[in-house]
Amino acid sequence: xxxxxxxxxxxxxxxxxxxxxxxxxxxxxxxxxxxxxxxxxxxxxxxxxxxxxxxxxxxxxxxxxxxxxxxxxxxxxxxxxxxxxxxxxxxxxxxxxxxxxxxxxxxxxxxxxxxxxxxxxxxxxxxxxxxxxxxxxxxxxxxxxxxxxxxxxxxxxxxxxxxxxxxxxxxxxxxxxxxxxxxxxxxxxxxxxxxxxxxxxxxxxxxxxxxxxxxxxxxxxxxxxxxxxxxxxxxxxxxxxxxxxxxxxxxxxxxxxxxxxxxxxxxxxxxxxxxxxxxxxxxxxxxxxxxxxxxxxxxxxxxxxxxxxxxxxxxxxxxxxxxxxxxxxxxxxx
Amino acid sequence: xxxxxxxxxxxxxxxxxxxxxxxxxxxxxxxxxxxxxxxxxxxxxxxxxxxxxxxxxxxxxxxxxxxxxxxxxxxxxxxxxxxxxxxxxxxxxxxxxxxxxxxxxxxxxxxxxxxxxxxxxxxxxxxxxxxxxxxxxxxxxxxxxxxxxxxxxxxxxxxxxxxxxxxxxxxxxxxxxxxxxxxxxxxxxxxxxxxxxxxxxxxxxxxxxxxxxxxxxxxxxxxxxxxxxxxxxxxxxxxxxxxxxxxxxxxxxxxxxxxxxxxxxxxxxxxxxxxxxxxxxxxxxxxxxxxxxxxxxxxxxxxxxxxxxxxxxxxxxxxxxxxxxxxxxxxxxx
DNA sequence: CTGAAAGCGCTTACAG
DNA sequence: CTGAAAGCGCTTACAG
Numbered sequence: 189x190x191x192x193x194x195x196x197x198x199x200x201x202x203x204x205x206x207x208x209x210x211x212x213x214x215x216x217x218x219x220x221x222x223x224x225x226x227x228x229x230x231x232x233x234x235x236x237x238x239x240x241x242x243x244x245x246x247x248x249x250x251x252x253x254x255x256x257x258x259x260x261x262x263x264x265x266x267x268x269x270x271x272x273x274x275x276x277x278x279x280x281x282x283x284x285x286x287x288x289x290x291x292x293x294x295x296x297x298x299x300x301x302x303x304x305x306x307x308x309x310x311x312x313x314x315x316x317x318x319x320x321x322x323x324x325x326x327x328x329x330x331x332x333x334x335x336x337x338x339x340x341x342x343x344x345x346x347x348x349x350x351x352x353x354x355x356x357x358x359x360x361x362x363x364x365x366x367x368x369x370x371x372x373x374x375x376x377x378x379x380x381x382x383x384x385x386x387x388x389x390x391x392x393x394x395x396x397x398x399x400x401x402x403x404x405x406x407x408x409x410x411x412x413x414x415x416x417x418x419x420x421x422x423x424x425x426x427x428x429x430x431x432x433x434x435x436x437x438x439x440x441x442x443x444x445x446x447x448x449x450x451x452x453x454x455x456x457x458x459x460x461x462x463x464x465x466x467x468x469x470x471x472x473x474x475x476x477x478x479x480x481x482x483x484x485x486x487x488x489x490x491x492x493x494x495x496x497x498x499x500x501x502x503x504x505x506x507x508x509x510x511x512x513x514x515x516x517x518x519x520x521x522x
Numbered sequence: 523x524x525x526x527x528x529x530x531x532x533x534x535x536x537x538x539x540x541x542x543x544x545x546x547x548x549x550x551x552x553x554x555x556x557x558x559x560x561x562x563x564x565x566x567x568x569x570x571x572x573x574x575x576x577x578x579x580x581x582x583x584x585x586x587x588x589x590x591x592x593x594x595x596x597x598x599x600x601x602x603x604x605x606x607x608x609x610x611x612x613x614x615x616x617x618x619x620x621x622x623x624x625x626x627x628x629x630x631x632x633x634x635x636x637x638x639x640x641x642x643x644x645x646x647x648x649x650x651x652x653x654x655x656x657x658x659x660x661x662x663x664x665x666x667x668x669x670x671x672x673x674x675x676x677x678x679x680x681x682x683x684x685x686x687x688x689x690x691x692x693x694x695x696x697x698x699x700x701x702x703x704x705x706x707x708x709x710x711x712x713x714x715x716x717x718x719x720x721x722x723x724x725x726x727x728x729x730x731x732x733x734x735x736x737x738x739x740x741x742x743x744x745x746x747x748x749x750x751x752x753x754x755x756x757x758x759x760x761x762x763x764x765x766x767x768x769x770x771x772x773x774x775x776x777x778x779x780x781x782x783x784x785x786x787x788x789x790x791x792x793x794x795x796x797x798x799x800x801x802x803x804x805x806x807x808x809x810x811x812x813x814x815x816x817x818x819x820x821x822x823x824x825x826x827x828x829x830x831x832x833x834x835x836x837x838x839x840x841x842x843x844x845x846x847x848x849x850x851x852x853x854x855x856x
Numbered sequence: 857c858t859g860a861a862a863g864c865g866c867t868t869a870c871a872g
Numbered sequence: 873c874t875g876a877a878a879g880c881g882c883t884t885a886c887a888g
Binding site (some may be wrong): 535536537538539542548549550551554565573575576578579 | 857858859860861864865866872
Binding site (some may be wrong): 191192193203204206208209211213214235236237238240241242243244245 | 863864866867868
């Protein structure tokens with residue numbers, strides 16, 4: 189493959205000048221710059237990433253730590269990140285963080301420390317104190333997105349407000365008998381950034397504000413099937429509510445499925461609201477609190493680039509937008 | 523950050539020995555290896571990716587070219603790829619290939635030529651002759667997955683057989699009036715690996731074999747909404763078929779949605795079959811031809827690793843499995 | 857089995 | 873504005 193020497197020779201300059209012309213760093217006469225670029229294009233020369241990184245300390249690569257690659261939400265966030273990075277010449281390297289302790293240790297102790305990336309984005313994962321410390325020790329900026337740790341400089345949605353908004357929508361329609369399907373830390377956990385817990389607290393606050401004394405909460409895991417099972421029991425039982433606030437759209441799908449199975453018609457006998465703004469929501473006619481994962485990804489991308497001092501990228505605000513999308517799955521109770 | 527010299531000093535050996543101990547290349551006494559590893563762990567030393575790559579020519583990184591990051595199918599394939607790469611110490615760098623000509627040129631002419639990756643996986647994209655040549659010129663193995671170019675060494679499903687299988691399922695149920703919703707190159711395009719075209723040809727073959735003279739084909743784009751619009755017209759018209767074979771599950775969802783809107787009940791008045799094995803298929807009770815994207819990703823990962831000669835990774839077979847999953851959306855016509 | 861040293865292909869501080 | 877040269881931090885062919 190052609191090297192920088194050949195380009196220097198072809199353009200009649202030194203390799204230092206070639207480097208400057210191609211990177212755009214340092215002053216250079218326009219004429220020289222143009223001549224070098226032409227020569228490089230001619231020879232099909234592209235700077236070697238490894239050599240450039242070693243010499244400059246810049247990798248032009250951002251690492252992204254993702255818990256689940258195959259969830260719509262995360263995939264869409266990734267798309268948003270990529271949309272910000274690619275035009276600025278940054279590559280994106282993915283690190284899948286599983287629950288396997290050995291894999292996690294390997295990621296934090298080895299993979300991330302190879303200096304392959306200039307910055308890191310961490311998506312919605314729960315980290316141990318040790319892992320947080322290891323992230324902090326890395327010599328690169330780290331941006332969290334939906335990460336429940338105040339120690340990590342991050343972007344987040346006000347999830348308490350999300351929980352409150354969803355609940356208020358149901359309350360305004362006239363529902364009183366509402367069940368929240370989600371997940372939560374114990375009440376004595378204190379102030380927390382844990383997303384499901386905050387959604388549940390927003391729910392509890394809104395219900396209490398509306399004068400409902402014992403807001404009903406049912407735990408389920410964050411999957412279609414988990415929610416379906418739990419909702420089936422709930423809806424078939426004697427205490428079936430008139431409305432369900434599911435902590436995610438995929439959980440809401442599970443509820444819809446259980447309702448269909450039991451012949452419970454929506455929104456006549458049951459209202460359902462989810463959270464996320466899932467792409468198939470309109471297909472199910474599902475009311476939801478949209479939270480724009482693509483835009484979230486873009487912001488996270490901007491945040492790392494801004495932290496790296498990339499020209500023309502301002503640091504975005506840390507607070508992420510959300511919005512009620514009212515559709516046909518919610519209506520006043522009969 | 524600690525360098526190799528410090529480890530060498532701590533272990534009382536040369537940097538050459540440290541390199542050998544940590545990479546596992548070259549012979550070394552077990553005692554020395556252990557001593558060096560202990561020293562490295564002690565100091566928290568990790569080899570610099572850039573330096574190692576520059577010196578060795580190995581990046582331990584695989585590039586993946588994806589058309590759409592936020593489609594379930596591709597996200598799941600990525601997950602499968604990552605599952606193969608990570609345990610072997612390979613990172614995965616994503617390259618999003620859009621339709622924007624400038625972005626494409628930049629990807630092929632610059633990004634991919636930086637020598638950042640040891641191998642490349644290309645997912646389901648249509649490439650120009652020029653782009654194919656540029657891939658071929660790269661000094662790394664390239665594996666295609668669902669790529670419609672025979673020039674590219676790749677893994678693929680027998681899409682003609684998929685189209686035939688879906689159609690035969692409907693025929694066996696007794697349907698004759700079947701519409702295929704998909705996309706297709708003109709019939710005079712000759713032998714092709716284009717996926718939608720091959721599905722359509724499989725459909726046409728099966729119909730012809732069954733004695734149906736003019737198999738009905740309707741073009742729609744590969745989205746929920748595109749299929750919904752087309753299906754609405756089709757199902758509301760005088761020539762509504764008794765069954766629809768949609769070229770993807772997401773298209774099938776669009777058909778289901780149109781049917782629901784028109785009050786056409788399934789599978790009584792309409793049978794629907796899709797292709798993919800989408801994660802929400804069971805929720806919709808959708809009959810489909812599953813094609814296991816996670817396993818496809820794993821195979822693609824294995825294929826690059828095998829091409830790189832990574833120990834213990836055999837080259838997987840190029841032909842990918844698929845399978846009829848019969849659910850409630852298909853039944854004999856009334 | 858182990859080490860001294862060249863070399864991987866760039867970038868940049870320094871000098872002019 | 874441009875160049876000579878040191879240096880980034882490893883790996884490996886060669887020698888012993």
